[in-house]
Amino acid sequence: FLIFHDIIISYASCNTMANKLAQGLLGLGVKKNDRVALMAPNIPQYVIALMACFKIGAIAVPTNPLYTVPEITHQFTDSGSETVIVMAAFADKVVQVMQQESSIVKRTVVAQVPGKQIELPDSENVFDFDELIAGAENVDPDIKVSPEDIAMLQYTGGTTGSPKGCMLSNFNLVAMAAQDSAWYSPMVALSEIRTLAAVPLYHIYGYNLNVNLALYVAGSVVLVAQPSVDNLLAAINQHKPTCFNAVPAMIIGLNQHPDTPQSKIKEIRGMVCGSAPLPVEAFKRFEELSGARIVEGYGMSETSNIVTGNPAYTRRKIGSVGVPFPDVDIRIVDLEDGTTEMPMGEKGELICRGPQLMSGYWENPEETADSLRDGWLYTGDIAYMDEDGFIFIVDRKKDMLICSGFNVYPRDIDEVMFTHPKVIEACTIGVPDPKRGETVKVFVVLKPGESMTEQEVIDYCKERLAGYKVPKLVEFIDELPRTSVGKADRKALREWEKSRMK
Structure with a gap:
């Protein structure tokens, strides 16, 4: 085990x-x-x-x-x-x-x-x-x-406010495990599940796709306490996991490590990436190295982890978080009224329902009433659905900037920067501006040995973004602050910027 x-x-x-x-x-x-x-x-x-x-x-x-x-x-x-x-x-x-x-x-x-x-x-x-x-x-x-008993209080990451305890029942966790196994089975025979548990188990993603999945199918879990790239490679070489549920930082790190091509990384057959978008270049490189097919999905603590995923071996759309999981309903609704369903291709708030939804936030009836309405969870994420039913996350509702009256989604700028050959990653925030209300600032991490000017970043964005989205401020840093699961921490960057403005 x-x-x-x-x-x-x-x-x-x-x-x-x-x-x-x-x-x-x-x-x-x-x-x-x-x-x-x-x-x-x-x-x-x-x-x-x-x-x-x-x-x-x-x-x-x-x-x-x-x-x-x-x-x-x-x-x-x-x-x-x-x-x-x-x-x-x-x-x-x-x-x-x-x-x-x-x-x-x-x-x-x-x-x-x-x-x-x-x-x-x-x-x-x-x-x-x-x-x-x-x-x-x-x-x-x-x-x-009993199935209805609360098994876990999974606290939210607190990236948009104070952490809240999501009440997850035994039924929620078992339902989630059944959904996981259905999605995973085309990639790896369930009798051969051996997961590489590098994402922290105290995070719902780490728990669900390692321990929860393994318990459901009698699989094995390879535990990695400190997920450095060296430790990941050591675990891969020693124990030959068949499944790896990762975050982008882990995949990018493995791509860049000189020992990865000679490792036993080809033992990995089932590969899930979550918590943040994976740059296309990193996507392709890891699949070349491992032979595994990466499946991106979407979920949150409130949903016991996952509600959508790209299909394992049928059609996949890179950049999309896929289609609804079994027994999950998804709607994209108007940001203002919260009920009007948006046409295909138009942005709105993603709401969902399914057997893995929490019953509410622990001793927090106000937040529960705001998030759970008529059986639907209002995720706070802005998304759209294309004509094939694939869902694309645009940004967090609370992360959206308003610059001179225009809505700006930080991820639009992040994703443009991901395509630059000199850039490892980027994270965009809004800073107060007396004229525009907010102005766009991007923090950029360069690849080792590369150099770049602020004007190069601005010019690159000008060619690829509408004028009101182009960052006015650029700062190069060695690494981005991260949440416990390895996600770029936009909230920490905002707080850091605010403290320097005082």
């Missing part, structure tokens, strides 16, 4: 450890429907802890271990997480939160990584993961868990 460097854990062994951890958590006072935060990179203990939560009906709260103390304080407080299971390297932050006078956290379970032992914080109510398992019975918990 789980493969981590030289460690192999079977389904039976994982089940035994999950049973014992579940009994240990019950002994600490954890009950059904209690929230348990899981804070670790892609290590076996994360998956075992998740299975233990499922067994006792506790609600797992995946948490980014790189979060700061204020960020984890917000997530623990908002979710009401009294118990935290954390990798030892990040335990100090949790203990800091637990020791705050007003803290919701009552107990912390610390997981050590073999060969990288870290002394446990000297604090009451800090427990060792391995000792908790060793002292418990291998007995299935006698707790009734």
Whole structure:
């Protein structure tokens, strides 16, 4: 089931450890429907802890271990997480939160990584993961868990506001796994699923297309805790995964690494790319190197991950996020009234419904009412559908700029810059302008050894974009800030720009 460097854990062994951890958590006072935060990179203990939560009906709260103390304080407080299971390297932050006078956290379970032992914080109510398992019975918990029970509070990335906890039920996750398997089966026989789990499991994309899919088809998961290109290649060469669910930064990194052509990358047959658009040049190069066919899709935390995808072996449109998944309905509606369906080819807000939709945001009725209306999820993404039913994402509704009264979608500029031979990637934001309201600024990352002037960028855009979309400001940077899943972080760039303008 789980493969981590030289460690192999079977389904039976994982089940035994999950049973014992579940009994240990019950002994600490954890009950059904209690929230348990899981804070670790892609290590076996994360998956075992998740299975233990499922067994006792506790609600797992995946948490980014790189979060700061204020960020984890917000997530623990908002979710009401009294118990935290954390990798030892990040335990100090949790203990800091637990020791705050007003803290919701009552107990912390610390997981050590073999060969990288870290002394446990000297604090009451800090427990060792391995000792908790060793002292418990291998007995299935006698707790009734139903399909409608909440299995997970998956927090949104917070790129357009404060993170919100999406309530995902057991039914949502199983429905999503069934949809995944139907989409994946033309690429890889389900009996041969061995995923390369490099996208963080605390992100819904990382969890769904690795652990969730593997559980549904009895597949294997190759865990990569630190997804550097060297680590990805090491895992590919050692374990020969058949499936790789990636983000663009990983694909671009592999394309540029000198050892990739000689690696065992051709073992990969099923390839999904998500979180952000993949430049066409990167698309073609990776398919040449691996022989795999890349499938791009679209989804979000609110949908247990995926609602659309490009077909695996029939018609595919590069740049599109594909067609609706099985049992999913998609509509493109007017941005103003939210109900009028837009004609083919015209932009509007993408709304969707299906069995994988969340029931709402945790203890947030206002945001829930705004996003879920009459059974439809209003995604906040601007999109259009072509005459063949393929969907194209234009931009986030909240990212749209208004320059001199014109609507400008930052991704239009990003995608033009992706086509420049000197550019690795780009990210566009709006900055305040006394005359235009907002003006367009693009941050550009150049390929190693390349040089470029601001005027070259502007001239390149002038040839390919309407005048009001052409950036007035250009800044070259070494790398873009990223969200936990590797997506270019537009919000961070806006905040950085705002702090420099003060």
